[in-house]
Amino acid sequence: MNCAFCTEFAALPRRDQGTRIICEVSGWVLLPTVGCFAPGCGYGNPSSPHAFGRQAAEAIRIARNQLRELIGASAESEVVFTSGATEANYLAITGIARALRGVGLHIISTAIEHKAVLGSCQHLAEEGFQVTIIPVKADGLVDPSDIAAAITPKTVLVSIMHANNEIGTIQPLAEISQITRECGVLLHTDAAQSLGSLPFHVDHLSVDLASFSGHKIYGPKGIGALYVRRGTVRPVPQIASGGQEYGLRTGTPNVPGIVGIGQAAAILAEQRHIDTHRITGLRDQLLAMLRQRVSDIRVNGSLIRRLPGNLNITIPGTEADELIEYLPGLAISTGSACSTGQPDPSHVLTAIGLDHSSARSSVRIGIGRGTTLHDIIATVQQISEAVHSSTVKVEADATEQPAHAAVGRERSDRLRLPGRPGRPRLVSGR
Numbered sequence: 001m002n003c004a005f006c007t008e009f010a011a012l013p014r015r016d017q018g019t020r021i022i023c024e025v026s027g028w029v030l031l032p033t034v035g036c037f038a039p040g041c042g043y044g045n046p047s048s049p050h051a052f053g054r055q056a057a058e059a060i061r062i063a064r065n066q067l068r069e070l071i072g073a074s075a076e077s078e079v080v081f082t083s084g085a086t087e088a089n090y091l092a093i094t095g096i097a098r099a100l101r102g103v104g105l106h107i108i109s110t111a112i113e114h115k116a117v118l119g120s121c122q123h124l125a126e127e128g129f130q131v132t133i134i135p136v137k138a139d140g141l142v143d144p145s146d147i148a149a150a151i152t153p154k155t156v157l158v159s160i161m162h163a164n165n166e167i168g169t170i171q172p173l174a175e176i177s178q179i180t181r182e183c184g185v186l187l188h189t190d191a192a193q194s195l196g197s198l199p200f201h202v203d204h205l206s207v208d209l210a211s212f213s214g215h216k217i218y219g220p221k222g223i224g225a226l227y228v229r230r231g232t233v234r235p236v237p238q239i240a241s242g243g244q245e246y247g248l249r250t251g252t253p254n255v256p257g258i259v260g261i262g263q264a265a266a267i268l269a270e271q272r273h274i275d276t277h278r279i280t281g282l283r284d285q286l287l288a289m290l291r292q293r294v295s296d297i298r299v300n301g302s303l304i305r306r307l308p309g310n311l312n313i314t315i316p317g318t319e320a321d322e323l324i325e326y327l328p329g330l331a332i333s334t335g336s337a338c339s340t341g342q343p344d345p346s347h348v349l350t351a352i353g354l355d356h357s358s359a360r361s362s363v364r365i366g367i368g369r370g371t372t373l374h375d376i377i378a379t380v381q382q383i384s385e386a387v388h389s390s391t392v393k394v395e396a397d398a399t400e401q402p403a404h405a406a407v408g409r410e411r412s413d414r415l416r417l418p419g420r421p422g423r424p425r426l427v428s429g430r
């Protein structure tokens, strides 16, 4: 596996002291199944009053402040650790909607959100909330005037991702937050993808809630955080007992994960602008070289408002899943999830207007901190060889339905995602 294309954190396993397998990363040590031994951090439970517990609690406090500083939050209590951005999104969206149930039952989101957000909206729709799903333009961007037009006196929350995970588009969040502020509506953003490569400051963007993921900022998997602005109504927690994480996330905290995301945040504060500049250059080189070797490549999503490390391209006439299988050394992906053997076209690609066939011919290539020019050249070489081989060509399918038709058919009883740019769709509950 060419790990240069994993934008995620890589640990260096080594065998130490005879029987213990130790991974050392950024000065802290993880003993699988045993615990985390960061400098000054013992194996104590951070909720315990004894010295070992206090050490662990101190390690969490440091990590919370590392993340707090990175995002510009003003108080420690504004940062709540979760198991990842999925949980943070759920806590933010369902928690705020339920807390404000007496004020209004209407929330707004977009067609290209991560499934974690759309799934949370689906839950709320089933509880009787109304969800308006705003379509995006062909370049993947939301028009802020569509948000303004969708807000009603019953709207309690707008949830819009900062940057998209499949096509990398960066939404005009500051413009949108101006609208939500004027209307007195809370704004949540899923910033899982953007924090690792874009400046992100909760005050500059004027967001009320924001979700983050450890493994998207070169930290560990299975850890994330939710920012909740001080003074904002408290989200209703999923599990109400216990008082950890300011009462919003009960259960013994994941100390190794928290220390890891804190370390990742501290490194990012120093490294991000260097990474961003270099990675943007590599991404542009990758696209230019691919265009020289493979004809008719189309870029999905805006090239101007785009994450540095994201390239999502359609290579007409190829089958993306087969291309990926053909290239086991590259960590490239499609946006689709294959559950029962039936390719499910990416809801993001169909939302920007791609038909089923084009969505099936699209791949996403991620470029990260570890990627080198050598990796880019090797990738271009491998992709162009694969594309020109006969095995990855799409078989013409005369019976194929447009992607949006398939999505609508499969999900008729669920939250309906617009298949194409168009009018906002209102999803009612029962």
Ligand code: PLP
Pocket (backbone or CB within 6 Å): 083, 084, 085, 086, 087, 114, 116, 161, 163, 164, 165, 190, 192, 193, 212, 213, 214, 215, 222, 223, 224
């Ligand atoms: N939101 C976005 C935009 C993502 O890209 C991801 C991860 O892929 C998530 C949410 C879920 O994050 P996690 O894996 O930390 O739950």
